[in-house]
Amino acid sequence: xxxxxxxxxxxxxxxxxxxxxxxxxxxxxxxxxxxxxxxxxxxxxxxxxxxxxxxxxxxxxxxxxxxxxxxxxxxxxxxxxxxxxxxxxxxxxxxxxxxxxxxxxxxxxxxxxxxxxxxxxxxxxxxxxxxxxxxxxxxxxxxxxxxxxxxxxxxxxxxxxxxxxxxxxxxxxxxxxxxxxxxxxxxxxxxxxxxxxxxxxxxxxxxxxxxxxxxxxxxxxxxxxxxxxxxxxxxxxxxxxxxxxxxxxxxxxxxxxxxxxxxxxxxxxxxxxxxxxxxxxxxxxxxxxxxxxxxxxxxxxxxxxxxxxxxxxxxxxxxxxxxxxxxxxxxxxxxxxxxxxxxxxxxxxxxxxxxxxxxxxxxxxxxxxxxxxxxxxxxxxxxxxxxxxxxxxxxxxxxxxxxxx
DNA sequence: TCTGGGGTCCTAGGACCC
DNA sequence: TCTGGGGTCCTAGGACCC
Numbered sequence: 369x370x371x372x373x374x375x376x377x378x379x380x381x382x383x384x385x386x387x388x389x390x391x392x393x394x395x396x397x398x399x400x401x402x403x404x405x406x407x408x409x410x411x412x413x414x415x416x417x418x419x420x421x422x423x424x425x426x427x428x429x430x431x432x433x434x435x436x437x438x439x440x441x442x443x444x445x446x447x448x449x450x451x452x453x454x455x456x457x458x459x460x461x462x463x464x465x466x467x468x469x470x471x472x473x474x475x476x477x478x479x480x481x482x483x484x485x486x487x488x489x490x491x492x493x494x495x496x497x498x499x500x501x502x503x504x505x506x507x508x509x510x511x512x513x514x515x516x517x518x519x520x521x522x523x524x525x526x527x528x529x530x531x532x533x534x535x536x537x538x539x540x541x542x543x544x545x546x547x548x549x550x551x552x553x554x555x556x557x558x559x560x561x562x563x564x565x566x567x568x569x570x571x572x573x574x575x576x577x578x579x580x581x582x583x584x585x586x587x588x589x590x591x592x593x594x595x596x597x598x599x600x601x602x603x604x605x606x607x608x609x610x611x612x613x614x615x616x617x618x619x620x621x622x623x624x625x626x627x628x629x630x631x632x633x634x635x636x637x638x639x640x641x642x643x644x645x646x647x648x649x650x651x652x653x654x655x656x657x658x659x660x661x662x663x664x665x666x667x668x669x670x671x672x673x674x675x676x677x678x679x680x681x682x683x684x685x686x687x688x689x690x691x692x693x694x695x696x697x698x699x700x701x702x703x704x705x706x707x708x709x710x711x712x713x714x715x716x717x718x719x720x721x722x723x724x725x726x727x728x729x730x731x732x733x734x735x736x737x738x739x740x741x742x743x744x745x746x747x748x749x750x751x752x753x754x755x756x757x758x759x760x761x762x763x764x765x766x767x768x769x770x771x772x773x
Numbered sequence: 774t775c776t777g778g779g780g781t782c783c784t785a786g787g788a789c790c791c
Numbered sequence: 792t793c794t795g796g797g798g799t800c801c802t803a804g805g806a807c808c809c
Contacts, residue, residue: 381809414777431809434775477780477809561807594783621779662802670776676802708777 372495374483375517375525379534381479382406382419384512385458386448404446407435474610484610499537523606545604550577576602622646623710629668631705643711644690657682657720658713663696666708675700682717
């Protein structure tokens, strides 16, 4: 049976979604048609380009560069702030609409997904017509456009959706690979980032075709185990499955860039408390426990480091996460000014590990009860509505975070 | 008025065991 | 009285994705 996979990608997702929002709320201009970007908050040192309009792109503005640089390139640039709540809603609506076409839908990020039509191919003899229908309907129903890539595997579908934009449908079947994919720069290949591209260029490999036809021995010398995978990708070979996602995350993390570089231990620990509550609640919502906990940092020099531990007993309680985070902090903080700090939980299990003694069990149950109540209140009134008294004073940053929600 | 945030995966190296 | 080697687990750091 011929496999048919779609990759659907929202064009300029954040910017398009904001454009739709603004138009729905009486804004006269469609910000997709002017030099505009969605940017983070500069006063909080988060001033980077998150998404750009096609016009802004013509000025050479790129994603993730500073707004300062972007304005230099285009002084009349209009900057709009991100509205994550709205983006999540747009994403949910889109996924729900697409899932009518096939149950086998894998959401790949907030604005992308794969659809597998293999099992339902008898329903859709002409997949091109289906793609055309989806493209049109999304535009009419939601007011933004998508690119659709069609191929016999995920990798090629993803590569295809990245061809000419916006509002386009492309195919990339095996026989089309030499003409459509091989002339592209090797850095365009999925999973080839800046580092790998540089290394490949050093070896005289500049296009995806060069990579597909390079001697494997040469690649192995420089990329070890990754070499085979890289070349397979360049040849359009990929056997990964579209997985209808209900499976859990492998890690949950939270991190925050601070308004200035903190050197004060007490302040840093207060941030950790906040974050412990956030990741803990996320974990409890999934009814999971974490065995591994890490504290991550970025210092003023932008150097990142981390420290982690494996817990004796898996946990999802804020208090325990916080205590262990503090322990890790004490063991690892180099007393350098901190720009960004975070907590990461991983190694999830369904239960806490230890066989609890009767008394411990009782205590544990009580703690869980307390936690449940706290979660309910937090859900209703927002993060930080119920926090230990020690955190009350001097939490400017946190209050601002609250306002955003 | 430099450089966000949330993820996944891989590798190297150390500790420890047999 | 010169220290092998395989396996496993853990940690730190980094590359890459959107």
